[in-house]
Amino acid sequence: MAYPINRMRRLRRSETLRRMTREVSVSVDDLIYPLFVTSGLDVKLQVPSMPGVFHFSIDALIKEAEELVEFGIPAVLLFGLPPNKDEAGSGAYADDGIVQRAVRALKKNVPDLVVITDVCLCEYTSHGHCGIVRGDEVLNDETLELIARTALSHAQAGADIVAPSDMMDGRVLAIRDILDDNSYVDTAIMAYSAKFASAFYGPFREAAECAPQFGDRSTYQMDPPNRREALREIELDIEEGADIVMVKPALSYLDIISDAKASFDLPVAAYSVSGEYSMVKAAAERGFIDERRIVNEMLVSIKRAGADMIITYSARDFAGWQSES
C-alpha cells in the first residue's frame, strides 16, 4: 500500500520526531583519538597537512591527554616519532623508545584513558617500510619477531591494547603468543585487519615521517577493489586471536565495514584516516563546506555502516562541539 496512505514525511515534521526515529547516533564514547609523540620538552608542533593535529613531546602529551579525558574521550591511539631510524627499525621495540616512555607517562598520569599503541616498524625504519627489507622485498616471517617484540614492549610499558598495522601475515598470532608467554594475557589486540593500500594515507606519512623510500606498500596492504578478500583477512585475524578488528580507511570502504559487522561478532573499528580529515579541513578553510556538519555526517555514516568504534582526528573537535550544544 503506497501513497496516499503512506506518507514518509509524517515522521520528519519536527526535530523531536526526527530525534525519536533516528536509527543511529554518534557519541564521544565511540571515538578514539590518534596522537603523535616526539622527543623534546614542551613541543607542540602542528602537522602542516593536518591542521589541528600536532607532534607532542611527552610533557605536552600528558596535558593534552588530561583535556581529552575531561572531554570524555575514552581512548587514544599512539604513534611515535623516534629521534633516529635504522634498517631494522630498532626504535620500535626499544624499552626506552619514544612510545614506550609515552605509554608509561600516560598510564601514570592519566590512568583512566585507554592507551592503544600502533605496532609497526615504518616510522622507525630508514627505508620507511613496515618490515625487514631484503633487496626490494619486504620479508614477512623475518618481520614477525620484531613486530611481536614491539607489541610486548608496549604491553610492558602498560598499553591496554596493541594495534598491529603492518599487514604481515601471521602477526596477530605472533603477538598473542609473545604476550601470553610473558603473562600479558589481558593485553588486547586491535588488528588492522582490512587495511588497504590507500592514497588516503598521504598526510599521515608527512605527520609520521614514514613514507616508503622506494616502491609502495601494495605487496602487503590490500588491493582497494577486493571486498571478499577483506573478509578473509578479518577471519584470519580472528582465528589468530584478535579482540577487535579494523577496517581502514573508512569513508571509501563502508561496504567492507558493513560486511565485517554482518559476518562477525566481535567489535568492529573503522579508521577514518588522515586524507579524509585533511580533505575536510582544506575545503572548510576555503569556505566550500560546513566542517561541523560534514564531520557529523561522515561519522554517522561510518557508524551506520556498522562500526562500533571510530578512530578519527576529528574526535577532539567533535567532543568540543558536543559540549557546546
Ligand code: PBG
Ligand atoms: C603505519 C600506519 C599508517 C597509518 C596508520 N598506521 C600509514 C601507512 O600504512 O602508510 C595511516 C593513518 C592515517 O592515514 O591516518 N603502518
